[in-house]
Amino acid sequence: MKLSDDIKFIPMTSVSSGSGKEVRDDIYYYTNQIVNIVMIGDPEGEDWFLVDTGMPYSGKEIMFITEERFGKGSKPKAIFLTHGHFDHVGGIVDLLEAWDVPVYAHLLEFPYLTGKKSYPDPDPSVEGGLLAKISSIYPHEPVDIGEVLLPLPHNGSVPGLPEWRWIAAPGHSPGQVAFFRERDKILLSADAFITVRQDSLYKVLIQKEEVNGPPRYLTTDWQAAAETVKELASLQPELVISGHGQFMEGEELRAGLEILAYGFDKLAKPKYGKYVTDTDQEQGHQ
Numbered sequence: 001m002k003l004s005d006d007i008k009f010i011p012m013t014s015v016s017s018g019s020g021k022e023v024r025d026d027i028y029y030y031t032n033q034i035v036n037i038v039m040i041g042d043p044e045g046e047d048w049f050l051v052d053t054g055m056p057y058s059g060k061e062i063m064f065i066t067e068e069r070f071g072k073g074s075k076p077k078a079i080f081l082t083h084g085h086f087d088h089v090g091g092i093v094d095l096l097e098a099w100d101v102p103v104y105a106h107l108l109e110f111p112y113l114t115g116k117k118s119y120p121d122p123d124p125s126v127e128g129g130l131l132a133k134i135s136s137i138y139p140h141e142p143v144d145i146g147e148v149l150l151p152l153p154h155n156g157s158v159p160g161l162p163e164w165r166w167i168a169a170p171g172h173s174p175g176q177v178a179f180f181r182e183r184d185k186i187l188l189s190a191d192a193f194i195t196v197r198q199d200s201l202y203k204v205l206i207q208k209e210e211v212n213g214p215p216r217y218l219t220t221d222w223q224a225a226a227e228t229v230k231e232l233a234s235l236q237p238e239l240v241i242s243g244h245g246q247f248m249e250g251e252e253l254r255a256g257l258e259i260l261a262y263g264f265d266k267l268a269k270p271k272y273g274k275y276v277t278d279t280d281q282e283q284g285h286q
Contacts, residue, residue, distance in 0.1 A: 001093050002115060002144040004086065007056050010138065012131070020065065021247060027186065029241045030065050032058045035087040038188055038241055039076075040161060043069050049160060050076040050095075051179065051188055052088040052243070056139065059094025075099040077160050080152075082169075082190035082243065083176040084112040085119065085218060086139040096148055104159060106168065107151045108175030115144030119173070120220050126273030128216045135217035152177065169232065171225025172214040180235055187237035191215055192228045193260060193268075195245030209246050211256030213268025220275045226264040233261035 013033050020030035026042045032054035041048025048070055054062055067074060078101055082088060092103070103113075111117035119142075122135035158164040158179065169178045169192040179188040191214045214225055237257070239249040248256070260267055270276055 001096055003093050004139050004141040004143050006139045006141045009057055023247050028069060035244055036241060047077045050079045052082055053092040053095055054090050055087050056090035059091035062091050076101055079103045081105040083173040084109045089143050092145060102150050103145055103148050104150050104152050106175030106177050112142045113149055114146035115142050118142055122217045123274050126216045127270035132217040169228045171221050171228045172219045178232060185238040187240045189232060189240050189242045191243040192232055194242040195248050209248060211260050216270050222269045229264055230261045233257045
């Protein structure tokens with residue numbers, strides 16, 4: 001296994017960094033600097049699962065937090081990756097060296113998780129705030145965890161979690177996925193939509209809650225991103241944990257998501273940037 005060649009510590013944080021919330025008895029999320037990881041499983045039970053692995057060099061911190069919740073020496077039955085961007089796989093190599101567990105991801109993410117292909121460069125020219133302007137510093141080369149990597153099942157099931165299903169959520173990355181539990185309509189939305197304005201330094205720092213589109217500086221297919229938000233909105237989730245920002249639930253979530261879904265071109269899609277096509281720009285001005 002191998003870290004990405006351009007991995008580096010990214011000096012970004014928020015008021016939520018280092019804190020976690022139990023939103024249901026069996027669902028706990030923890031904010032590592034500016035990104036969320038999710039633990040699924042009852043602390044009193046035997047099996048639990050980890051969704052995403054945080055920022056670069058976060059492995060030891062994540063192991064400490066998971067042992068606080070599930071006990072000394074505990075490890076997940078599996079790791080599920082929503083996608084392979086640096087802030088979602090940052091701790092994975094250290095974790096796998098300690099845990100030796102399978103990792104599941106969408107097949108379209110495999111090139112970025114097996115050392116074969118780098119993501120497109122982040123776009124500092126995109127319309128947005130300071131965190132977009134400095135995005136050239138963000139790692140985008142691939143990790144290589146091919147020896148433990150497995151594809152998510154084609155039928156949408158989630159191994160070991162029969163109540164959950166995965167949903168293709170392309171746009172921010174080709175093989176991004178979200179996870180949904182129908183019983184209580186809990187959605188892990190990854191970066192398909194998030195609950196903070198991720199390119200705004202001030203809003204990231206204070207973690208201002210608001211339903212937003214995907215991070216602009218790393219989203220490369222805006223048409224797919226718009227369709228993904230509409231599909232996830234159609235699920236009518238009751239509670240969302242996104243890749244960035246605080247969890248949201250209830251009417252504020254539903255209203256914000258509906259507004260975003262039907263006003264995506266004006267609210268989420270940037271007016272300019274190297275991944276914004278001429279068609280995107282024309283739609284954004286309508």
